[in-house]
Amino acid sequence: QVQLVESGGGLVQAGGSLSLACAYSGRTFSSLRMGWFRQAPGKEREFVAALTWSGGTTRYADSVKGRFTISRDNAKNTVYLQMNSLKPEDTAVYYCAAASVVQFDYWGQGTQVTVSS
Secondary structure, X not given: OEEEEEEEXXXXXXXXXXXXXXXXXXXXXXXOEEEEEEEOOOOOOEXXXXXXXXXXXXXXXXXXXXXXXXXXXXXXXXXXXXXXOOOHHHOEEEEEEEEOOOOEEEEOOOEEEEEEO
């Protein structure tokens, strides 16, 4: 089994920064990918960023490119999402996810990020 535990988030003014962390434990996979998704009230969950655990290749949604950075700490089995220049439209519950092969099949509990204008 895989467990993902998120931390960070909170309330910040527009233009500010927040950092999220996701601690990974359990089974390991050679093709592991980690990602962040978000879901705003009344909207579907959307992709934010992802990286391959082995090579560190990253991918971002257009809406966060240049503002958000996904990274990992192998020693701590932790993935981070650094969010800068936050906008009110970034307000959402942010979820950490892990993909063992293709699709993201393990999910964290979510953490709230609120950006005030």
